[in-house]
Amino acid sequence: MRDVARLAGVSVKTVSNVVNDFPHVRAATRTRVLAAIDELGYQMNFSARNLSRGRTGMITLAVPELKLPYFAELTDEVIVAAAERGYTVLVEQTGGVHERELEVLSSDRRRMTDGLVFSPLGLRQGDAPRLEVGYPLVLLGERALHGDVHHVSMANVAGARAVTEHLIGRGRRNIALIGSYDERGASAGSLRTQGFLDALGAADLRHDPARTGHALEWTRTTGADAMRRILDAGIEVDAVFGLNDVLALGAMRVLFERGLRVPDDIAVAGFDDIEDGRFSRPSLTTVQPGRGEIARAAVDLLMDRLSDAPRHEPGTEVVVPHRLVVRESTGQGY
């Protein structure tokens, strides 16, 4: 930059002004500086700028696992949303493991960025104090965890209730629940379970715990395993609600292996609306949680906290509405 200044016959300050296009620079001067920059092939040093400014222009996104389609699609959208605002995203994978989630909150790597968008899985009530971090943080999930942190949440209860009501409306009475694990707290799992139970209650149905297939991780494999356990127990089942799509897809695979027809014998529904569900056989009924809006809202909230004049109160919560997507897996047969 010093060289550029010399060549253009101006001071470093002026070059800096041009590069950051400050308002008060004479057109002639600017042209001269730009020419010099071009001639010397000058490129700004970000480390120096970051040191001086005290900011990095990067944010961290922490998700359980990138290979889970929901988080891959979410990350995609967060990257795009951040890019629109001139920010770069650094992706962190926690595996949904409690210890590693806490670690992310205070890790060195996190400190290389200006803020964090965090999609936790294993965080518990007792972890609330750990969320008292000294940097901009936006949580993806329910607000129950901590009052002063920005939250972006999806309509977990309402969505699960809607899809369950849909199953009931299709005449199903013995609905298996795949994926439930920790009923306490405000995890997506417990909230969706809540919505599920609400719908059953409203229809005067009781949920037989034997029709619950637990799954610590939410993957196709664990969904398949849970489905197998339920079928092996010999309990009557005429529908399956997977707490997310991959669980449902894993379950559906097992139904196929056991020679059960979907939806004729057993209807299946999931949650998340990942792309696979549109092409599976049969295609999967699900809840579209508004992934795009979530990503955008999260980045917006973080940008707001990063700005020097935040508009949002601490602990702002944005709830994104859901949409029920009915497909073949709960259809009339095919």
Add this chain to the structure above:
Amino acid sequence: MRDVARLAGVSVKTVSNVVNDFPHVRAATRTRVLAAIDELGYQMNFSARNLSRGRTGMITLAVPELKLPYFAELTDEVIVAAAERGYTVLVEQTGGVHERELEVLSSDRRRMTDGLVFSPLGLRQGDAPRLEVGYPLVLLGERALHGDVHHVSMANVAGARAVTEHLIGRGRRNIALIGSYDERGASAGSLRTQGFLDALGAADLRHDPARTGHALEWTRTTGADAMRRILDAGIEVDAVFGLNDVLALGAMRVLFERGLRVPDDIAVAGFDDIEDGRFSRPSLTTVQPGRGEIARAAVDLLMDRLSDAPRHEPGTEVVVPHRLVVRESTGQGY
């Protein structure tokens, strides 16, 4: 850090030495410094370190799209491999668009990191000069593009040939090819197409171009579209080779919609071994390209180029072996 030094009664340099655990620090001094660090809750400023060291400890990974399962899984593994070596990954999405791929090579965002692992899609022969970048670069794909750049490639030709031979071995003679688009160059598409044609040639079979379903993007949607076009043309087909798994899954979905049985009427195979293929109905025969090894090799090569004493020659190529994975979609029926 200055405060820490003062509290510990040592110089800044000594604190720096302790933090970077340099060899020559007396144990007593180290303890004292660590105590001071702890008491003051000192945390190092990365921007300052980066400026001083001239490195950032971050690398960029550029992929077409994160929501494509193959790249999601690849990114996952690259992040893990980089983390093992103390590096953080910054993910860039090119959409596979030529212009944006060129842009990534010289973008400001790229310059925030020490190097680039790049998985191009639309890069052409003529772009070779653009790969003459002044920073460590590792390309994922064939070496044809540029001689002096490190490459990590999968066994595209051999893998495609193996899976095609498998289809022929199952008695299939009229194999449709889904996804071929640009036959020139050394893209994954043209190489896999090559392997496909090699296998046919070796079996004295000819490929009817009418059985080729072009697809610019490789997604489930484009795979489905291509399959529809082939079926609508009324050409005889007893097998389908999707140039990757999502194309094959999209095609399989269409076969299902048309009432064709897989594999009885039409066998289907793909390439990539993404997780979906293990749970699809039927499960998908495919080629496992060694994704984990690719990620690790790429990061290793980049680390080597980043080190002050590189062991590898410029233009080193690592070829990762493939493995054929036979599943239901080419089985004996089910």
Add this chain to the structure above:
DNA sequence: TTGTATGCGTTATCAC
């Protein structure tokens, strides 16, 4: 509108 001087927090180069 533009220039000068100083600070940002570390690492590196020397002496000691």
Add this chain to the structure above:
DNA sequence: GTGATAACGCATACAA
């Protein structure tokens, strides 16, 4: 082994 001091390259008061 440890300390003083100069870069590192840019931003920002403040002065002109």
